[in-house]
Amino acid sequence: MRSSNTLSTGTKAYPGKKQKGIGEYLRLFFVCIMITPVLIGGCSHTDEGHQARSLSQEANDYFNQGKYEASLGKYEQIIEKHPAVADRVLFEMGIIYAYPKNEQKDYQKSLVCFQKLLREYPDSEYRRDSQMMILQINNVISKDKIIASQQTQIETSRQEVKSKEKEIISQQEKIETLEQKIETLDQKVFALRTEPADKVLIEKKERRLTLLSKGEVIKTYKIALGANPVGPKERLGDNKTPEGTYSIDSRNGNSGFHLALHISYPNEKDIMRAKQLGVSPGGDIMIHGLKNGFSLVGAAHAEVDWTNGCIAVTNQEMEEIYKFVPNGTTVEIRP
Numbered sequence: 001m002r003s004s005n006t007l008s009t010g011t012k013a014y015p016g017k018k019q020k021g022i023g024e025y026l027r028l029f030f031v032c033i034m035i036t037p038v039l040i041g042g043c044s045h046t047d048e049g050h051q052a053r054s055l056s057q058e059a060n061d062y063f064n065q066g067k068y069e070a071s072l073g074k075y076e077q078i079i080e081k082h083p084a085v086a087d088r089v090l091f092e093m094g095i096i097y098a099y100p101k102n103e104q105k106d107y108q109k110s111l112v113c114f115q116k117l118l119r120e121y122p123d124s125e126y127r128r129d130s131q132m133m134i135l136q137i138n139n140v141i142s143k144d145k146i147i148a149s150q151q152t153q154i155e156t157s158r159q160e161v162k163s164k165e166k167e168i169i170s171q172q173e174k175i176e177t178l179e180q181k182i183e184t185l186d187q188k189v190f191a192l193r194t195e196p197a198d199k200v201l202i203e204k205k206e207r208r209l210t211l212l213s214k215g216e217v218i219k220t221y222k223i224a225l226g227a228n229p230v231g232p233k234e235r236l237g238d239n240k241t242p243e244g245t246y247s248i249d250s251r252n253g254n255s256g257f258h259l260a261l262h263i264s265y266p267n268e269k270d271i272m273r274a275k276q277l278g279v280s281p282g283g284d285i286m287i288h289g290l291k292n293g294f295s296l297v298g299a300a301h302a303e304v305d306w307t308n309g310c311i312a313v314t315n316q317e318m319e320e321i322y323k324f325v326p327n328g329t330t331v332e333i334r335p
Contacts, residue, residue, distance in 0.1 A: 052082045068102045087121035090114070091130060098137055107137050190219060190320070197324045200248070200287070202311055202333040204229060204241060207302065209287070209311060211324055218324065221317050222302045226309035232335075233265065233309055235274055236282030241309050244269060246331045248287075251322065258289030258315045259322045263331050287311045287325075289318035 059074035075093050079086045094113030097106050114130040114137075121127070197211040197218055204225055211218040225241040226233070232243035242265045250262040266274065266281040274281035288310055290297055295315045306312070313321065 068096055087117050087124040087126055090117040091126040107141050111137055196326050200325060200329055200331045204335055221313050224302045224312040225305045226307050227305050229305050235279035239308055242285055243333050243335050248325055248327050248329045255288055257291050259318045260286040260288040261325055262286050285309055289315040
């Protein structure tokens with residue numbers, strides 16, 4: 001696969017080079033192979049020399065075809081039949097055992113070849129290069145062990161994360177089940193309640209309506225507001241929901257929006273502000289359900305503010321509110 005002159009030229013750059021990891025080592029192996037044109041050279045014209053060159057050519061042909069096992073087999077025949085070139089053949093075999101493209105590469109067998117060369121052929125011209133290859137291969141093996149250890153740790157961590165994820169999912173399912181049970185229990189308790197609410201708290205920013213009795217929260221609801229919800233209502237047609245303290249002053253069981261509780265807007269403060277602005281304060285602000293014929297929209301209605309200034313809930317929620325909020329109940333609407 002190569003001549004001794006080529007070997008010396010190819011290894012001058014080894015000493016003192018900064019190591020760059022496994023990729024550099026493997027590149028070194030590749031270079032060692034690629035710069036090697038012929039294994040058994042020489043000028044012998046004897047039958048033995050001819051046989052050696054013939055076996056060498058077969059070994060090189062197998063190698064160039066990627067048939068590394070077959071190539072190694074020919075090298076073993078050369079060692080057996082032509083021991084005079086055994087050191088050179090051992091060196092080349094060691095290279096092939098470590099060759100990156102060899103899918104059956106075996107670093108340990110490669111080391112055996114180089115170590116045998118050093119042990120049995122102390123005067124070989126391949127001694128120095130074999131020592132360098134042993135060093136490089138040991139570095140590769142060391143790096144491989146570190147990488148394998150890190151990969152094992154990563155896989156262990158990945159399995160631990162998966163296990164934790166399963167535990168979290170299991171706990172979430174338990175929590176969801178418990179929340180459903182609590183909600184069902186709350187519904188039963190609410191259904192048995194006979195005492196009415198004495199206050200309705202509407203928090204515009206949170207889009208939340210809360211029924212209270214003697215300071216205790218009875219139930220909360222998600223709401224939709226006027227289409228222009230920021231700030232207090234000032235005039236007719238501004239699509240704002242009022243802010244302030246009011247009361248329920250009437251109710252409509254035949255509303256076009258599935259029941260309605262009328263809020264006593266405008267109060268004195270609202271009337272005075274509208275007078276200063278020279279506008280009508282407007283009115284007809286209510287807590288109501290969905291427009292008749294649109295009940296199937298359900299809770300999705302609260303994803304947008306769609307009223308002209310009223311406070312909207314689902315039809316089922318409105319039936320509960322209508323039942324527990326009598327006329328005269330205080331209504332506080334916060335920004």
